[in-house]
Amino acid sequence: MDNYLKMIGQYLDDIPLTKEPRNLYEPVAYCLANGGKRIRPVMTLLACKMFGGNLKEALPAAAGLELFHNFTLLHDDIMDDAPIRRNKPTVHEQWNANTAILSGDVLFAISSQHVSKVPDAHLRPVLDLFYQTVTEVCEGQQYDMDFENRHDVSEEEYLEMIRLKTAVLPAACLKTGAIVAGAPAADQELVYRFGELIGLAFQLRDDWLDVYGDLEAFGKKTGGDIVANKKTWLYIKALDKADKQQQENLIKAFSDESLEDDEKIRLVTSVYDELNISDDAQQKMKEYYALASVKMDRIDLPGEQKSELIAYADQLLNRNK
Amino acid sequence: MDNYLKMIGQYLDDIPLTKEPRNLYEPVAYCLANGGKRIRPVMTLLACKMFGGNLKEALPAAAGLELFHNFTLLHDDIMDDAPIRRNKPTVHEQWNANTAILSGDVLFAISSQHVSKVPDAHLRPVLDLFYQTVTEVCEGQQYDMDFENRHDVSEEEYLEMIRLKTAVLPAACLKTGAIVAGAPAADQELVYRFGELIGLAFQLRDDWLDVYGDLEAFGKKTGGDIVANKKTWLYIKALDKADKQQQENLIKAFSDESLEDDEKIRLVTSVYDELNISDDAQQKMKEYYALASVKMDRIDLPGEQKSELIAYADQLLNRNK
Secondary structure, eight states: OHHHHHHHHHHHHTSOOSOSSHHHHHHHHHHHHTOOOOHHHHHHHHHHHHTTOOHHHHHHHHHHHHHHHHHHHHHHHHHTTOOEETTEEOHHHHSOHHHHHHHHHHHHHHHHHHHTOSOHHHHHHHHHHHHHHHHHHHHHHHHHHHHHTOSOOOHHHHHHHHIIIIIHHHHHHHHHHHHHTTOOHHHHHHHHHHHHHHHHHHHHHHHHHHHHSOHHHHOSOTTHHHHTTOOOHHHHHHHHHOOHHHHHHHHHHHHOTTSOHHHHHHHHHHHHHHTTHHHHHHHHHHHHHHHHHHHHHHSSSOHHHHHHHHHHHHHHTTTTO | OHHHHHHHHHHHHTSOOSOSSHHHHHHHHHHHHTOOOOHHHHHHHHHHHHTTOOHHHHHHHHHHHHHHHHHHHHHHHHHTTOOEETTEEOHHHHSOHHHHHHHHHHHHHHHHHHHTOSOHHHHHHHHHHHHHHHHHHHHHHHHHHHHHTOSOOOHHHHHHHHIIIIIHHHHHHHHHHHHHTTOOHHHHHHHHHHHHHHHHHHHHHHHHHHHHSOHHHHSSOTTHHHHTTOOOHHHHHHHHHOOHHHHHHHHHHHHOTTSOHHHHHHHHHHHHHHTTHHHHHHHHHHHHHHHHHHHHHHSSSOHHHHHHHHHHHHHHTTTTO
16 A cells, blocks of 8 residues: 555655646645545556456556646635645645635646546547536535525435545546456446445544544544534434434524524534434445445455455444444 | 528537526626627637538537637626626626626636537547637736736737637637537648637737727727726837827826726827827738738648638628628
C-alpha cells in the first residue's frame, strides 16, 4: 500500500504548478498539497494489479481521477459555502469565489489530461467512462442541492443521490484500472459494481460516523451534519420510521434556528436512538458489503489475486477493527 | 454557409437536455437556445472541408468546441458578474451562482464528450489540442481578472492575454478540422496560426467597435467597456501614447465613480481621438490580417480550396463591407 501511495504522491508532485498566472495555479497546488487519503487512485492501481496489468500504464489515469476528485471538492465547497477542508481554509475562503471557480475549471482540464494518458488501445473506453462519471457526479451534486429544499426525500432517492455523487467515482476508478489491465468486459462490469456498492457502504458509514463516530478517531466534530441541517441517510430513515410526535421533533429540531448546536444534536440523536437508526445503518452497510462480495466472487480470478483489493475495501469500511 | 449552420444547429438540438435533474440541465439548454453566431464550429467545418475531409467526421468535435465556448461564457459571466448575455439574463441571474457553476461544469463535461467523438485515428491529437486550449483559455481569463487590479499592463501583456483568452480557441477549431481531414502537420500548424491571428484581429475589432461601432449594427451600447472600466487595447495604447496630462485625464475618468456614464465615455473618447487611437487600432488589425494571410498563403493547397475560409474570415473582420 505504501508503495502505491508513494507512486501516486510522486506523480502528483511532478505536475508543474509553480507557473504563471500564479493566481490560477497556486490555488490548485494548495488543494493538492492538502493531501487526503488518495483512496480513488489507490483503487485504480489495485484493480490494475488484480487483473495483472502494468501499474505504470494505469498511474497517470489514477492520478487524473484523484485530480478530478479534488476538482469536485473545490467547486462543491463553493456551492456549500464550506469554510474548512482537511483542516485548512477552503480555496474560496483563502482567495475568493472567482478564483475557486476558475482554478477548479483548470484543475478539471488538468485531470482530464492525465486521465487520457492511457495507452492508445484503451483511450476510448477510459474516456467514455470518465465523461459518463463526471456527468453523473454533477447530477449527484445537483440532487444533493435540490434535496436541501425538500422535506419529502425518500430513502430510494437519497441512495440514488449518493450513488451518483460519491459511489460512481470509486466504481469508475476500479474499472479504469481493469480496462488498462485488459480485463474481460464482464469482469470490468463486476469490478465497477463492486466499487459502486463499496462506495455506497462507505457513504453510509460517513453518515453514521458523523453522529456515532469518535471525534478523536474521525477528526470531525460529531454531529456536524445535524448542525448543518444535512439530510443524511440517518435523518431520512428516521423520518420514515418515526411516529407523528417523533417526526415533529425531528423537523422542529432541523428548522429551529434558536437552538444551540449541542442541544440540537442531543434532540436529533435522541430520536435516532429511540428508533434504533444506528443499528439500521449498520445493517444497511452490511447488506451493501454482502452484495459487493457477491460481485467480487463472480470475478474470474484466483482468490489470492483478489485479496489485496478486498483487504483495502475492508479497511475503508473499518471491518478489520 | 447556411448548410454548415444547419448541420451544427441540428447536431446541438439533438443533444438530450430535457432530463433530470432539471435544475442542472435546464440552464444548459437555456444557454444553448441563446444561439450565437456559431463562429467556432463553422471554422472547424470550413478547415475540414478545405483539407478535403469528411464533414460528418468533424461535426461532433465542431459542436463540442461550440459547447466549450458556451461553457466559458457561462463561468466568465459569473466571474464578471455580467447580468446580460445575448439579450437575456445570464444563468447566475436567472437562477443563481451555484446553479451556474454546476451547470457550467456539466456543460464542460458534455463538450469534452463531443470533442472526443472523432475517428479513433485522430482522437489523441484532437484531445491533446483540446486540453491545451482549455488550459490556455483559463490562463487568459485569469490574466484578464489580474489586469483589472493593475495600472501598468503593457500592450504586449494585453495582446498575450487576448491571445490566450480568445484567439487560441478559433485557432484550435481550425486545427481540429485540419486534423480530422488528415492534413499534413505543417499545414495543421499554419491553419492554427492563421486562426490565432484572425482571432487577435477579431478581438481588436471588438475593442474598437465598443467605442467606434454603431449601436444599431452592433447591438451593444457604445462605450460599454469604458463604463465597465475594462482595459481594452484602445485604453492601453492610449495610456502608452499619452502625455502626462492626458494620462491623468484617462486614469481619473476610469477611477472617478461620480461621473455619469455619458460624460465618462465622452471624456475617454476625446483622449482617444486626440491620440488617433482609432487609426492605430485599425492599423494593428490590418497588420494581424496581413500576417494571417502569409500563413494562409503557405498552406499547400490550390487557391480555390482556400477561398471559402478566407471569405469567412473577411466577413468576420467586416473587410468586405
